[in-house]
Amino acid sequence: MFRAESPALTGMRVPSFEATTSLVSRGLGITPSLLIDSFGPASQADLLEIVSMRAANRGAAAPWDDEAYLRWRYQLDSTKTGWGQLYVLRHQRQIIGLIGTESIVLDVDGLQRSGQRVQDILIAPHTRESGLGLWLKQAVFRDGDFTMTVGCNANSIGTVRRLYDSVARRETYVMPLDISSLLRRKFGNRSWVEPLATIGNTAAGLWRSGHQLRGSRGARLELVGRFTDEMLAGLKVQQNTLQISMVRKADHLNWRLIDNPRARYRISSAWIKDRCVGYMAASVTNALSGTSHTSALRLVDWCFAPGFSAPAVSVLLPELYHFGRANGCERITTTVLGFESDTWLGRSGFLRRPAGEFDVLGIHWSDRSFAQGQVKNLAWAMTDLAGDSDG
Amino acid sequence: MSIGAENMTIKSISTQQAIALLAEAFMVPTESVSLNTRREDLPGWDSMGALVLIAELDERFGVLLSAEESRKLHSIGDAVHFMERNGIVSR
Numbered sequence: 001m002f003r004a005e006s007p008a009l010t011g012m013r014v015p016s017f018e019a020t021t022s023l024v025s026r027g028l029g030i031t032p033s034l035l036i037d038s039f040g041p042a043s044q045a046d047l048l049e050i051v052s053m054r055a056a057n058r059g060a061a062a063p064w065d066d067e068a069y070l071r072w073r074y075q076l077d078s079t080k081t082g083w084g085q086l087y088v089l090r091h092q093r094q095i096i097g098l099i100g101t102e103s104i105v106l107d108v109d110g111l112q113r114s115g116q117r118v119q120d121i122l123i124a125p126h127t128r129e130s131g132l133g134l135w136l137k138q139a140v141f142r143d144g145d146f147t148m149t150v151g152c153n154a155n156s157i158g159t160v161r162r163l164y165d166s167v168a169r170r171e172t173y174v175m176p177l178d179i180s181s182l183l184r185r186k187f188g189n190r191s192w193v194e195p196l197a198t199i200g201n202t203a204a205g206l207w208r209s210g211h212q213l214r215g216s217r218g219a220r221l222e223l224v225g226r227f228t229d230e231m232l233a234g235l236k237v238q239q240n241t242l243q244i245s246m247v248r249k250a251d252h253l254n255w256r257l258i259d260n261p262r263a264r265y266r267i268s269s270a271w272i273k274d275r276c277v278g279y280m281a282a283s284v285t286n287a288l289s290g291t292s293h294t295s296a297l298r299l300v301d302w303c304f305a306p307g308f309s310a311p312a313v314s315v316l317l318p319e320l321y322h323f324g325r326a327n328g329c330e331r332i333t334t335t336v337l338g339f340e341s342d343t344w345l346g347r348s349g350f351l352r353r354p355a356g357e358f359d360v361l362g363i364h365w366s367d368r369s370f371a372q373g374q375v376k377n378l379a380w381a382m383t384d385l386a387g388d389s390d391g
Numbered sequence: 392m393s394i395g396a397e398n399m400t401i402k403s404i405s406t407q408q409a410i411a412l413l414a415e416a417f418m419v420p421t422e423s424v425s426l427n428t429r430r431e432d433l434p435g436w437d438s439m440g441a442l443v444l445i446a447e448l449d450e451r452f453g454v455l456l457s458a459e460e461s462r463k464l465h466s467i468g469d470a471v472h473f474m475e476r477n478g479i480v481s482r
Contacts (some may be wrong), residue, residue, distance in 0.1 A: 014439070015443065015446040020446075128462060129441040129442065129445075129461045133438055135436075145412075146397075155437060155438065157434075158418075158439045159438065322400050
């Protein structure tokens with residue numbers, strides 16, 4: 001179920017879109033209708049100004065080619081393909097606000113609902129506390145069945161809690177790949193560290209091998225070059241599952257995971273005869289831990305055919321493990337929301353970590369009666385694919 | 392004391408009522424805030440909290456708190472003083 005994370009105080013209601021429009025337009029010295037007319041999709045001609053605005057906000061160069069990222073994410077290249085839309089608000093010829101969306105289809109208890117996730121929200125510094133950030137979100141709330149947000153920061157957590165119908169914390173799962181480096185970082189080069197790590201790594205390997213042998217049911221492994229709808233057909237979720245999950249489509253997965261200029265994903269699939277029974281997608285990420293850089297394999301998405309999680313995991317996880325080890329990764333990490341009924345992570349040796357304060361998923365339903373109804377009781381099954389982060 | 396605004400005449404409120412209004416805007420129990428409570432000690436006094444306050448002052452009292460003025464408020468005391476200067480809180 002979607003467990004609310006901060007139900008104690010409700011406070012005053014969030015101003016309506018009309019009220020926010022009035023406040024923001026008054027602050028800018030323009031009419032409400034001019035404010036609305038000044039908001040629209042970004043074009044290629046806006047790219048340099050947007051890149052410059054984002055760089056100024058970040059205070060440092062992005063570790064990726066931001067212009068290439070924006071072109072890919074928001075259909076700002078000549079191909080006009082993709083699932084994203086970037087909107088800008090211009091005032092006195094300058095962009096003072098921008099907000100991005102990505103189209104998402106959710107399976108809600110067997111029914112498909114089309115909506116979006118918001119991301120890449122930015123306002124000009126001189127407009128802080130004018131209500132512009134909220135106005136941008138409310139402006140896109142009007143599109144689709146729902147609007148989702150994944151992850152936040154200290155500045156936005158309050159907005160997320162007040163603005164979205166439900167806010168729940170996602171959970172992080174970690175599987176150590178190399179016990180010796182973890183022990184060395186914690187205890188230094190003490191004499192007992194290496195022998196203990198050897199015992200730990202051997203025991204973990206034996207446990208994984210046993211787990212693999214028990215569940216494979218003849219499944220075989222294939223690396224994925226491109227997703228196809230035929231391949232995904234075997235993974236369809238059951239109808240009336242009392243849960244909410246993302247609908248996976250081949251063209252979306254190809255765009256998001258394979259054509260992504262910000263990250264390279266290793267995607268492997270499990271097959272039994274000619275049926276795909278599962279896949280996993282992961283990428284190597286680097287992070288600063290204390291004074292040293294560490295690498296981790298981030299499992300961003302997986303999907304198993306109903307009833308086939310054991311054979312799928314039995315061939316996919318060892319492949320992920322070896323890929324991670326070969327790339328110097330210390331651990332595999334993943335962040336999920338829900339999956340109460342699917343315990344493969346725990347069974348496979350992943351350790352659950354406390355959710356971070358900002359690791360939340362919030363959702364706003366456009367249909368207000370729907371938001372107050374049965375949807376509150378549905379369970380969630382969301383991987384990191386729900387978010388826009390690439391690690 | 393009453394204040395005139397577009398289409399409204401509102402009675403002023405006491406300092407304690409103003410503190411309660413601010414506490415509600417910033418989503419904290421009234422008893423946990425005082426005039427000395429600083430902005431950085433109130434997680435709910437973020438951009439959304441500030442906007443909720445701006446909207447509340449506009450809707451209930453017809454008083455415009457600009458974004459620039461809002462950014463200059465560093466404590467509950469500053470906010471109450473703003474409300475005093477604009478006739479919302481009786482001195």
